[in-house]
Amino acid sequence: MHATFSYLIKTLIHIKFGLSYKYILYLLFFFLLQTGLFADFYPNEESGIKINLPPFWKTKVSGKIVQSTSKDNLVLLRMSATNAKTLPLKLKSALQNINDTIDGIEYTTSPEGTTRTLNDLKVTYIEGRGINKKTKVPSQWSVAVATNKQTVLISIIATNDGNDKHAGVIGKIVQSLSKLE
Numbered sequence: 044m045h046a047t048f049s050y051l052i053k054t055l056i057h058i059k060f061g062l063s064y065k066y067i068l069y070l071l072f073f074f075l076l077q078t079g080l081f082a083d084f085y086p087n088e089e090s091g092i093k094i095n096l097p098p099f100w101k102t103k104v105s106g107k108i109v110q111s112t113s114k115d116n117l118v119l120l121r122m123s124a125t126n127a128k129t130l131p132l133k134l135k136s137a138l139q140n141i142n143d144t145i146d147g148i149e150y151t152t153s154p155e156g157t158t159r160t161l162n163d164l165k166v167t168y169i170e171g172r173g174i175n176k177k178t179k180v181p182s183q184w185s186v187a188v189a190t191n192k193q194t195v196l197i198s199i200i201a202t203n204d205g206n207d208k209h210a211g212v213i214g215k216i217v218q219s220l221s222k223l224e
Contacts, residue, residue, distance in 0.1 A: 086223045090124050091191035092164065095219035097212055117205025118213065119144075122197045130156070130167060130188070137186035137196040138169070144200055145173035145184055156188070162221035164189045175202065191222050 086093040089107070096102055102111040109122040121140055127133040134156055141148065149171050156167040170185040183206045187197045197220070199213060206213070 088223070090189075090193040090195045091223045092189055092195045093219075093221060093223045094122060094197070094216065096120070096216060113205060113209055113212075115205070115208075118199065118201040118209050120197065120199050120216065122195060125194050125196050127194065133188045133194055133196065134167065134169065134186070137188055137198060140196075140198040141171075141184050141186060141200065144176055145171075145182060146176050147173045149173060161189075161218070164191060164220065164222060166220065175200070178202070187217075187220070189220060 094109070096109075096111045097113075100111045100113055102109065104110075107124045109120075111120045112118065125133060125136045127136050150169065151172060152168070152170045154169060156169050158165060158167040160166070166187050166189045168185055168187040170183070172181065172183045174180070175182045180202045182200055182202050184198065184200045186199075189195050189197065199216075201209065201213065
């Protein structure tokens with residue numbers, strides 16, 4: 044029965060679209076990979092927060108720090124925990140990574156941060172732009188502070204080209220931020 048159904052699907056795909064079954068499977072795999080459905084899951088046990096990162100990004104976990112870079116090195120994401128007690132101190136801690144990497148920092152949101160709820164997490168974020176100190180390339184950046192059991196700091200730095208090229212993937216990464224169940 045299963046073999047007959049499989050043969051019928053293969054035949055219909057070939058007749059309707061003129062494509063081979065293997066080609067359709069390759070397209071489906073590529074689509075799933077690009078949409079982030081095949082994502083690597085990175086939990087932070089202490090904070091009770093998780094994030095999904097694309098498996099094709101270069102990701103390194105060192106203690107409580109997760110650092111991930113797009114394959115073309117145009118986007119850098121860093122997630123770490125902090126013990127800072129107040130929101131201003133948490134934001135200051137989150138901005139340290141940006142200050143270490145970006146010159147001529149300009150805020151495109153309020154420097155005090157904008158707070159919203161994302162997947163039942165209270166998240167405060169700040170965004171801006173500047174020049175990457177290492178590459179001397181105009182870049183965009185954002186930092187987010189999310190708290191569940193403990194606070195997690197997330198910073199994303201992308202060249203302008205990287206932001207344009209990876210906007211969809213960056214959006215999916217941000218949307219994946221959630222409580223660890």
